[in-house]
Amino acid sequence: MADRYHFVRAAFGEATLNLLRTSRVLVVGAGGIGCELLKTLVLTGFEDVEILDLDTIDASNLNRQFLFTKADVGKPKAVVARDTASGFNPNANIKAYHANIKDPEFGRAFFERFDLVINALDNLDARKHVNRVCIAADKPLIESGTRGFEGQVQPIRKGVTECFDCRPRQELRQYAYCTIRAMPTRMVHCVAYAKVLYEHLFGNPEDDDDPANYAALRAESLAAKETPAQLAQRLFDKVHHSAIVELLQCKDATWTTTPPTPMPRFSELPLQDPKELSALSAETILSPQQNAHCFVHSFVPLFARERTSFDKDDSTAVDFVSAVSNLRAHIYGIPMESKFQVKAIAGNIVPAIATTNAIVSGDVVLDAIRILQGKFAECRMTFCNPIPRRFQRKPCLLYPSDLLPPNPSCYICAPSRERNLTVSIDLFKATLGFLVQQVFQKELSLADPSLDIKALGCVYDPEVHSSSHPKLQKTLRELGLAEHPTGVVFDSSQELEFTLFLKHKDCADVTEFSVEGNFAATPATQVASAASQPAKSSSAAVAVGDDDEPVTYVPAKVQRKRKMAHQGDSGRGGASAIALD
16 A cells, blocks of 8 residues: 555655644634645644534535535534545544534633644634634634635734734625525525525526425426415425424534524415505515515516526515525524615625635645744745735735734733723613623623622623523613723633723613724724724624635735845745746
C-alpha cells in the first residue's frame, strides 16, 4: 500500500507531518465550510480532530455539504461528518459533538485542551463567543467565512493580532442563502425558503430539491379534479401542516430551540374576504389567518400564467413569497414582517457556492500548518474575490493583507479595568429581562451574563434567575437601578468583565436603547479613529446573512507588500494567492 502521507511529507517534511498528526484541533461548525475543512484536515495528516455543531442535516444542504447524503437528512451534522470523514483517513480520531458551543461544558477548560481552534460557523453571535473564549484561554483561532463568491480567512492570536471583535463587521443589505428548512431562526431564512418554493412552483428551480413535492401534489389534485384554489389549499396543508408534523416526529429528541407549531389545516381557518386583504397597506403585518388566505389568493393567478422566475417587482409573486415567509415565521415563533419588509429581504439573498467553501477551507489549513509550525508571523488575512485583484502585479483571486495589531479600543483585548460600557435606556419602562436578553445577550453577544450593583448586591444571576423568574418582569427603576446605575457585568463562559453605567433617557419605544464606550462596535466610517473616539452602536442594526458568510471586515489601514524593482519579494512569507497568468 502506498504511503498515505507521501505528498504531505514531500511538501512539508517529516517533522511537520509528525506535528500535524499529534496536534489537537477543534473545528466549530459542520456546514458548508466545516465539511470541506474536515475533509482537508484529515487528508493533510491531522489525526486528532474534534468537531461541534448543533444543527441537523436538511435536504437543502446537500448541494454543497458533500459529506452528507439524502439518507442522512434529519441526522446531526457533526456526527455524520465525523463518520464520513473517518473513511477518508482511518488513522484519524475524530470526535463529534451535537451541541451548542455556548453550552457551559464548552468553556475555557474545554478550549485549553486544543492546540488550535478553527471557526466554520454560520452566525455572528457564536463567532464572537468562540473568539472571546479563545482569547481567555490564549489559544490561536482561525476565523473563516464565505458569502457567494466572496470569502475570508483571519488568523487570530491574543496580544498579537486583532481579535474578531476588534473591528466592525460591515452591515450588508445582502444575505447569504441558507434555507435551514428544519430550524429557521430569522425571517431571512423564511424568505429564502419561500423563494425556493416559489421557483419550484412557478419559476425555474436550480435543483430538484422541491420542499413541497409539488409534482405529486398536483397529480393527486388532477386525479381529484380540483380547481386551482383547491390545489392551493392542498399545498397549504402540505407545507404548513403535514410537513411540520412530520418534522416534529423526525426530530422529536433533537431540538435545541423551541419546536415549531404546525398551522391548522386550511379548512379549519375562518373565512377571509379577499377585498379586505387587497385594501390593506403593504406595510401592514398580516395575521397568520390573513397570510393563509393571501397564500391561496396569490397562488391562483400565478398557477394560470407562464412559468417565470421570482421578480421583486411582481406584486403577485411578492404576495405569495410574503405569505409563505410569514406563515413559516409564525410556525417557528419568529416575528412576522410586512410585505414591504419581506420584499426588501427577498431581493437580497445570495446563494452559497461550494467552490468558495473549498478555496477558503484550503487556505485555512495552510494557515493552521503555519501556526503549528510556530510561524504565525507568516500568516495573512486572506480575502477571496469574485473578480481577480492585482497583488504583486498579478491578478489574484485570493488577496492577502497583513494582520493588524489589537485595536486599543477593543473591549475584548483591553484589560478588564479599562472596560467601560454606558447603556442609555428608559429606566422607567425597560425591564431587567429586556436588559439581559436584548442588550447583554443579543446586542453584546454575552452567553451567561450576571449583573452586580455594589449598593444592591446581585441583581441578576443566570443560575438563580430563570427566564420565567418574576424579577425579570420588573422595570429597572423598580429594582433600584435608577438610584444606583453603576455596576459590574461578568460573563463566566467568556471570562469577560466590564463596568456598566446605566443612563436614563425618555423613549417612546420601550425597545429603544443605545450603547457607548469601548465595548461597542465602531461604525465603519470611523474605524481609523477608533483608538481615540468612543464607539457607538444601535439596537436597530441591519441583519446580516448566516450561511457560513463572512461579516465583511473593514480594516482601518490595509497594508500590502509590493514587489518593487529595487527591493526583494517582501510579499511572500506565506501569503496565499492564486495567480491568473
